[in-house]
Amino acid sequence: xxxxxxxxxxxxxxxxxxxxxxxxxxxxxxxxxxxxxxxxxxxxxxxxxxxxxxxxxxxxxxxxxxxxxxxxxxxxxxxxxxxxxxxxxxxxxxxxxxxxxxxxxxxxxxxxxxxxxxxxxxxxxxxxxxxxxxxxxxxxxxxxxxxxxxxxxxxxxxxxxxxxxxxxxxxxxxxxxxxxxxxxxxxxxxxxxxxxxxxxxxxxxxxxxxxxxxxxxxxxxxxxxxxxxxxxxxxxxxxxxxxxxxxxxxxxxxxxxxxxxxxxxxxxxxxxxxxxxxxxxxxxxxxxxxxxxxxxxxxxxxxxxxxxxxxxxxxxxxxxxxxxxxxxxxxxxxxxxxxxxxxxxxxxxxxxxxxxxxxxxxxxxxxxxxxxxxxxxxxxxxxxxxxxxxxxxx
Numbered sequence: 337x338x339x340x341x342x343x344x345x346x347x348x349x350x351x352x353x354x355x356x357x358x359x360x361x362x363x364x365x366x367x368x369x370x371x372x373x374x375x376x377x378x379x380x381x382x383x384x385x386x387x388x389x390x391x392x393x394x395x396x397x398x399x400x401x402x403x404x405x406x407x408x409x410x411x412x413x414x415x416x417x418x419x420x421x422x423x424x425x426x427x428x429x430x431x432x433x434x435x436x437x438x439x440x441x442x443x444x445x446x447x448x449x450x451x452x453x454x455x456x457x458x459x460x461x462x463x464x465x466x467x468x469x470x471x472x473x474x475x476x477x478x479x480x481x482x483x484x485x486x487x488x489x490x491x492x493x494x495x496x497x498x499x500x501x502x503x504x505x506x507x508x509x510x511x512x513x514x515x516x517x518x519x520x521x522x523x524x525x526x527x528x529x530x531x532x533x534x535x536x537x538x539x540x541x542x543x544x545x546x547x548x549x550x551x552x553x554x555x556x557x558x559x560x561x562x563x564x565x566x567x568x569x570x571x572x573x574x575x576x577x578x579x580x581x582x583x584x585x586x587x588x589x590x591x592x593x594x595x596x597x598x599x600x601x602x603x604x605x606x607x608x609x610x611x612x613x614x615x616x617x618x619x620x621x622x623x624x625x626x627x628x629x630x631x632x633x634x635x636x637x638x639x640x641x642x643x644x645x646x647x648x649x650x651x652x653x654x655x656x657x658x659x660x661x662x663x664x665x666x667x668x669x670x671x672x673x674x675x676x677x678x679x680x681x682x683x684x685x686x687x688x689x690x691x692x693x694x695x696x697x698x699x700x701x702x703x704x705x706x707x708x709x710x711x712x713x714x715x716x717x718x719x720x721x722x723x724x725x726x727x728x729x730x
Contacts, residue, residue, distance in 0.1 A: 392581035403522035413555035419538025422552030429568030433459030435482035440467030442490035445685035470501025492705035496628035541672030544584035598642035614728035648702035657730035662723035671707035
């Protein structure tokens with residue numbers, strides 16, 4: 337009796353089906369015989385080992401595919417262990433020593449590190465240029481440029497890339513265009529539809545939306561590119577946990593509701609911050625004083641999204657005072673949560689840059705990034721207004 341319990345029990349059958357996607361944490365899957373296993377590997381059907389794919393990742397990928405309008409004939413999107421692993425899978429799968437990658441000069445801090453330190457160690461050349469100026473990007477191309485990496489809306493400076501110009505440039509030169517669509521989300525922009533070759537996401541952020549799952553996503557309409565990216569994903573062990581995929585799918589169901597509420601709150605908060613005496617500058621794409629306002633309106637259909645940045649008068653002392661005076665707004669290096677979060681790039685995402693490099697991007701010690709959640713905008717305005725008044729007197 338004791339020894340029999342280690343035998344695997346057959347999964348119960350039912351004439352009814354679960355309403356919620358089942359969580360399937362199994363790492364391995366048994367096959368009836370070697371021929372069947374051979375057939376699975378040959379046709380890439382079914383499941384064998386979780387590093388090579390599992391049901392919860394496939395279900396999540398298919399739902400994000402719908403948002404990004406991925407052609408099912410391409411093989412569909414790939415879910416990875418984090419947003420950075422999605423970018424890593426692209427680089428590992430498609431680049432080789434001697435290639436050159438051109439990046440936007442206002443990428444997420446870890447993407448900048450990858451460009452400036454890690455790819456060069458692998459013999460891959462890199463350089464950065466201003467993505468808001470397609471002519472500047474063109475001037476930075478080299479004969480061996482294989483890939484361009486940009487964010488539609490930059491982190492944390494909220495600049496809007498010249499996507500039309502960059503896409504046309506990449507097509508004309510036969511260069512792969514990789515677009516990080518995390519900030520913008522598919523609700524405002526679809527890179528693949530607009531002509532990009534590859535789209536990546538940190539699903540951890542607004543798509544999952546609850547700060548409890550760490551995941552990435554990458555998709556392309558080209559089956560050959562997808563195959564190379566997925567091989568890197570599997571070989572380097574970048575695949576995700578079923579539980580995180582299950583959590584993210586649950587969060588994804590409310591994505592559009594959360595996006596609309598957060599965007600409404602961000603618009604109102606940006607306008608209110610711009611009127612506060614302690615604030616030196618506010619960056620929000622649809623505000624008339626945003627440097628890329630016209631492009632944001634045309635490219636994003638007038639949608640400003642849920643992200644904004646603002647700059648306090650003063651420096652680190654004022655920044656410390658603000659976060660301490662706003663205990664109900666999480667001070668955390670993340671974005672896209674259902675609740676509003678504040679981030680301080682000089683001490684988090686861009687801490688690896690020199691003060692001079694941060695200053696060149698306009699990131700001062702008084703610079704904050706806000707990821708607006710679904711709270712009542714009036715409550716946010718009141719809480720931040722109080723905190724800014726305290727910071728101004730610090």
